[in-house]
Amino acid sequence: MTDIKQDNILETRDVKLWYGQKEALHGINLNFPKKGITALIGPSGSGKSTYLRALNRMHDLEDNVTVTGTFDFNGTDIYAPTTDTVDLRKQIGMVFQQPNPFPFSIYENVAFGLKLAGIKDKAVLDEAVEKSLKQSSVWEEVKDDLHKSALGLSGGQQQRVSLARVLATSPDLLLLDEPTSALDPVSSHNIEETLLNLRDDYAMIIVTHSMSQASRISDRTAFFLSGDLIEVDATKHIFLNPQRQETQDYVSGRFG
């Protein structure tokens, strides 16, 4: 896969990661274009989530993790000592597997990041909350209940509010770690449609265990196995005509 530099929002080279002495990523080279959805697939322990979490320095919170390699995000080095991780996570937002709204109102949940950044102007906040909730396709369902607790929402709604919270800080890159695996098919479908609506405006990287989800919504698919990137290509090539036998076996469900 040859990516032209100007088109990429993120380029990673020779990414290695150790849990203590154990090397969990063996030198990943992977670039991401400015727009569109890249799916990371692979079995548990393949390193796909580990890699995803390295992209906005989630591993900083864990002891005993060492990360090396180049992470060029829009020309800045993600792991530079001068990089402010709070700032970084505004630009590289993350949505997790379990919907994790804070135990306060829907409005406060979405405005949280902006308030943290010092924005106090109510008009600005109102506008951002509405825009983000619209982008995450949950506005119509919650607009009359903005001051009710986010915990009272259904799982699928909570997940879209979590997404709105991330979108409110205007990130350039969205990381999604199995965002629908805790949801039923209808809620999953709503999230997928939301991501499809966002894909012309955002770069998104989604870790998913659902092969059919990867094939339905992603533009590119990267297959991880045992800490290596085995193959990355346009999703239709990965699902129709992958180049590597390992990929072929995995996407067709032959795990024998």
Add this chain to the structure above:
Amino acid sequence: MANNIDLKPVSEFITENAPERFILDMNSDKHEIAISTKDLQVYYGDNLALSEGDLSFERYKITSLVGASGSGKSTFLRSLNRMNDSVATVNGNIMYRGVDINTKAIDVYEMRRHIGMVFQRPNPFAKSIYNNITFALTQRGHYKKQELDEIVETSLKQAALWDQVKDELNKSALALSGGQAQRLVIARALALKPDILLLDEPSSALDPISSAQVEDTLLELKNQYTIIIVTHNMQQAARISDYTAFFHMGKVIEYDLTRKIFTRPKVALTNDYISGNFG
């Protein structure tokens, strides 16, 4: 040889008005019924969560229950071995071997030896692999060591886990991978020699490889067990089950052979749900 080519005039199988429900009539002459429900209604408080749940399940087959969250499928499944007793009011009959098991006279614990349940999250006890399997047995009966050894081996073999754990039966079950843990839980249920195995999204917390292992195990088990599985994974239902029941807003909308449900369901709602058209 079945008739693959239909010779009737086309007008006979065009249904301008698709039915609103279709429930397969399990003619018990042709099918051996393992368990069936009649007039089942489940109330959470005043809220009717499930009604019109009249279904019969064929013995030694896998039946999938599919539907959105809140459709009543898990409520239905849990009613079958009285897991809802403490949280809901369950009216109606659940017929098992000619006996209505939804009555006060039934010893629920004894009944659950026949009708076992496996949950979504693998929930092994914080005990050794061996003791996970023998725990329920030793609580309620007296077994010789040799008998227990045999049960452990048989159950683990049936759950397709024996080869992977036979040398470490005394290790903690908590060290197992998700797929192994789920198969251990299945083995634990099998140790009680149940007749019917109920599974509530048994692989939704697992990655595709572990999930495939659980599916293979279920396909092996159906020679000896009647299996009823709630799943959100439509492809899983299509891959492994003989029958599929589609639940929607507390009702069974369509119940038919899986191959029919996935190629030509009779009810429009089923068609939309099965093909992912949730708009």
Add this chain to the structure above:
Amino acid sequence: MRRLFDEELADLDNSFTEMGMLVSQTIQKSVQSFVDHDREGAKAILENDHQINEREAAIEKKTFEMIALYQPVTTDLREIVTILKAVSVLERMGDQARNIANSTIRVKGTKHIASVEQSLGAMGEQVATMVSTVMEYYIKNDALGAEAIADENQSLSKRAAQVRFDSVEGMKEDAELVDSAADYLVIAGYLKRIGDYTTDIAEWIVYKRTGKIIELNPGYNYFI
């Protein structure tokens, strides 16, 4: 609501019906060139044949992709399978039009039977209309209409039988008609084949609508 899938399915549907219309026009033109002894017109058909093949390949490729990426079931699956099967039938119809064009180019006879050529022209019209009609049934999801195509095909077969009879009679009467009459037999055969192909597509339309596999061409072969 499944935005991406529904859009792609609608595109696929359009490409398929467009190809059907193109094939119908090509058949009509090829018969017309034969009747008019128009070698240039026939050459144009041969030159454009690759368009039909190209469209077939593009549609097949798209159906493979959609099956791999979306694992369609029920009505979606039936629609995609119908297109995948019917598109090869359309391509084979295109091959028959090419065969007619080839016959036009290498035609040897100088003496013709006007009445038979008129019948062939009428058969060409009829079969081209059958093709466009069956495509309309596809668009309207009209299984009963599709079933009725079988009657139309029966009337086409009768015309083909008449062409055979008249051609053979002509050959008996006048040896100079043998070259032309032999061509008439072959062309009538090509047209009859296209008629049978429309019933193949009709069978897939019934499948798409009902999920049942039927047989609309139960072997009343009057000819060839």
